[in-house]
Amino acid sequence: xxxxxxxxxxxxxxxxxxxxxxxxxxxxxSGDQNLRKSLITVPSCDLxxxxxxxxxEYLLNCxxxxxxxxxxxKNHFDTKITRSxxxxxxxxxxxxxxxxxxxxxxxxxxxxxxxxxxxxxxxRLKSCLVHISHALYFHHFRERWRGTVDVTANFxxxxxxxxxxxxxxLLLIDELSEKMFKSAESYGENKDVFAYxxxxxxxxxxxxxSFYGANKVTAIFNKNG
Numbered sequence: 001x002x003x004x005x006x007x008x009x010x011x012x013x014x015x016x017x018x019x020x021x022x023x024x025x026x027x028x029x030s031g032d033q034n035l036r037k038s039l040i041t042v043p044s045c046d047l048x049x050x051x052x053x054x055x056x057e058y059l060l061n062c063x064x065x066x067x068x069x070x071x072x073x074k075n076h077f078d079t080k081i082t083r084s085x086x087x088x089x090x091x092x093x094x095x096x097x098x099x100x101x102x103x104x105x106x107x108x109x110x111x112x113x114x115x116x117x118x119x120x121x122x123x124r125l126k127s128c129l130v131h132i133s134h135a136l137y138f139h140h141f142r143e144r145w146r147g148t149v150d151v152t153a154n155f156x157x158x159x160x161x162x163x164x165x166x167x168x169x170l171l172l173i174d175e176l177s178e179k180m181f182k183s184a185e186s187y188g189e190n191k192d193v194f195a196y197x198x199x200x201x202x203x204x205x206x207x208x209x210s211f212y213g214a215n216k217v218t219a220i221f222n223k224n225g
Contacts, residue, residue, distance in 0.1 A: 004045040005138035006131065011043030017135040019056035021080075022063065022211070023193050024072065028079035035072065037189040042135045052131070057084075059128040062120055063211050066155045070213035072192045126151055129209075133219035136207050140187075140198055150220045152177070177218040181208040 002011040017040045024035050063069060064077040129151045137145045154174040157167050181197040188195035192213070199206040209217040 002043040003144070004048055005042040005135050005144060006048040007045060009045035009047065012046050013044055013049050014041040015044035015049040015135060016041055017139060018132050018194055018209075018211070019059065021056055021060050022076075023190060024076050024080065028075065035190045035193050039190075040136070040139050040188075042138050044135075048131065052128075055124060055128050058121070058124060062125055063155075063215055066212070066215050068155050068212070068214040068216075070192060073212035120156075122156055125156070126153070129153060129217050129219070132209070133207060133217075133221075136196060136209070136219075137205070137221060140207070141200075141205070145221055147221060147223065150222070152218045154214075154216045173218065174216060177206075177208055177216070180206070181218075184208070 003009065004011050005015070020036075020039060023039065026034060026036075029035065060076075061081060064073045064081060066073070130149050133149045133151060134145055137143075152170065152173045154170065157170065181199060184197035184199060186195050186197055191210075193211070195210045197208045199208070203223050205221045207219045207221075209219070211217070
């Protein structure tokens with residue numbers, strides 16, 4: 001009997017990692033493009049699969065409007081998400097109710113550009129990323145991680161001036177992670193949507209995820225933490 005990737009309950013289905021909704025359907029792509037090749041799945045109980053479908057949708061919405069996202073994400077928003085918004089306008093209303101204009105800096109060029117900042121539920125989003133981290137660990141190492149996971153996402157910047165130290169720490173972690181994982185093999189058949197790298201040492205393991213290009217998430221699994 002298979003057990004859930006996240007708990008000791010019996011598995012009742014399989015869960016896509018990351019959620020299948022992140023990967024565009026063929027009808028929304030041009031030509032013979034296929035961005036659902038060899039999707040990753042893990043055994044899951046109902047609690048850790050079907051019951052969190054709304055969280056999967058929230059993750060999708062946040063990622064596709066991220067300033068770091070590529071054209072695949074933009075097209076996904078213009079097609080699948082726009083159809084969802086027409087059916088349920090409250091989806092976008094909830095996400096944009098506290099939106100405001102801001103300036104963002106391109107760290108490579110030092111130039112600034114106008115953008116829209118959204119107030120998101122960071123804890124909800126991090127919970128989604130923790131679940132994905134556990135599932136990827138299960139998939140890659142063929143065992144369940146029973147400890148805690150430290151997750152850092154480079155797109156969760158705060159506009160609050162009092163949080164500048166937090167933003168600087170986030171940027172530093174992202175830069176260090178990029179260097180640590182630079183030479184690691186990249187996994188994933190649909191890299192324009194999702195890819196990941198793995199670091200494995202004696203006392204810790206890490207997974208570096210990329211969503212829609214430059215949305216980077218680092219998950220650290222520390223045996224001593």
